[in-house]
Amino acid sequence: MPKRVETIVLHDTSTPVLGDTQKGGNIVLTSAETLINQARANSLWPLTFGLACCAIEMMSSAGSRFDLSRFGSEAFRATPRQADVMIIAGRVSKKMAPVLRQIYDQMPEPKWVISMGACASSGGVYNNYAIVQGADQVVPVDVYVPGCPPSPDALIYGILKLQEKIKRGRSKSFKDLKLIEVNARTLETVEA
Amino acid sequence: MDLLKSVVKPMLAGLGITRERLKRDKITFMYPEEVREQHPRTRWRHVLTRYESGLERCIGCSLCAGACPARCIYVQADENTDDARFSPGERYAVRYEINMLRCIFCGYCQEACPTGAIVLRKDFELANYHREQFVYTKEMLLEPMPIQK
Numbered sequence: 001m002p003k004r005v006e007t008i009v010l011h012d013t014s015t016p017v018l019g020d021t022q023k024g025g026n027i028v029l030t031s032a033e034t035l036i037n038q039a040r041a042n043s044l045w046p047l048t049f050g051l052a053c054c055a056i057e058m059m060s061s062a063g064s065r066f067d068l069s070r071f072g073s074e075a076f077r078a079t080p081r082q083a084d085v086m087i088i089a090g091r092v093s094k095k096m097a098p099v100l101r102q103i104y105d106q107m108p109e110p111k112w113v114i115s116m117g118a119c120a121s122s123g124g125v126y127n128n129y130a131i132v133q134g135a136d137q138v139v140p141v142d143v144y145v146p147g148c149p150p151s152p153d154a155l156i157y158g159i160l161k162l163q164e165k166i167k168r169g170r171s172k173s174f175k176d177l178k179l180i181e182v183n184a185r186t187l188e189t190v191e192a
Numbered sequence: 193m194d195l196l197k198s199v200v201k202p203m204l205a206g207l208g209i210t211r212e213r214l215k216r217d218k219i220t221f222m223y224p225e226e227v228r229e230q231h232p233r234t235r236w237r238h239v240l241t242r243y244e245s246g247l248e249r250c251i252g253c254s255l256c257a258g259a260c261p262a263r264c265i266y267v268q269a270d271e272n273t274d275d276a277r278f279s280p281g282e283r284y285a286v287r288y289e290i291n292m293l294r295c296i297f298c299g300y301c302q303e304a305c306p307t308g309a310i311v312l313r314k315d316f317e318l319a320n321y322h323r324e325q326f327v328y329t330k331e332m333l334l335e336p337m338p339i340q341k
Contacts, residue, residue, distance in 0.1 A: 125296055
């Protein structure tokens with residue numbers, strides 16, 4: 001039986017990339033990872049984080065005219081424990097920033113963040129003392145959707161962008177690999 | 193019999209509503225496959241237009257930057273010379289940058305522009321991964337050269 005260490009190597013740049021199936025130099029579990037990424041990308045449950053007017057467009061995108069459920073994202077969750085992607089819709093005030101961070105921390109891994117609209121992404125017109133100049137100062141943002149507010153199709157485009165990112169993503173952290181690893185080990189044992 | 197009246201009948205009545213709705217047209221836009229027609233006055237991505245001769249309309253006057261409520265436009269102007277002529281006027285824009293994340297697509301720049309250089313078109317697919325990618329430079333905003341006849 002070959003040593004399992006080889007299957008754990010996160011990314012080896014000297015390994016030729018054979019296409020989508022080979023990701024991160026992982027030999028045994030590549031297909032599994034692709035499959036898991038597909039599953040994750042196609043059932044993104046958003047967290048309702050409507051802070052201002054952008055939330056109206058966010059709700060509208062879940063409505064029948066644009067129908068977000070075509071992409072598996074119709075289940076808007078009001079609890080961070082059941083959500084995969086946080087759509088920050090609206091301006092983040094400085095008072096709201098710690099709440100935003102706490103709710104982000106309460107979401108289970110893997111988690112993603114979409115910053116929707118000008119205010120959440122950069123502050124927009126509100127370049128003043130009260131508004132955080134971009135939600136990326138508080139949480140790591142994966143996709144920025146400009147617009148004031150972005151129309152539902154623009155938001156759906158952002159969600160599709162995020163799906164693309166997830167589908168071609170590889171496990172970035174060791175924590176991520178543990179989900180599909182049989183005998184979970186620490187990083188030190190792999191390096192040794 | 194009671195059960196029939198209290199359970200089955202209302203259920204069938206409810207399904208009847210569903211059946212009625214099935215006759216209606218579908219209102220969902222199948223977005224990535226078919227893009228819906230935007231409303232006539234929709235304002236999205238900016239474009240710097242050209243005259244038919246290929247010269248830029250923008251004269252670098254910075255009125256758009258002054259009108260912008262979000263202060264997201266940066267214009268740096270320079271003088272046209274006979275060797276390097278970009279616009280028909282005296283001056284042209286060397287640098288023209290718009291921060292798309294700040295922009296609120298209000299269209300005030302379009303209204304302020306004396307030559308009609310900057311217009312807001314209907315391309316809404318602007319989402320991206322990094323904040324640096326949203327500073328649109330003049331090269332990105334400028335219309336391609338018209339085909340010379």
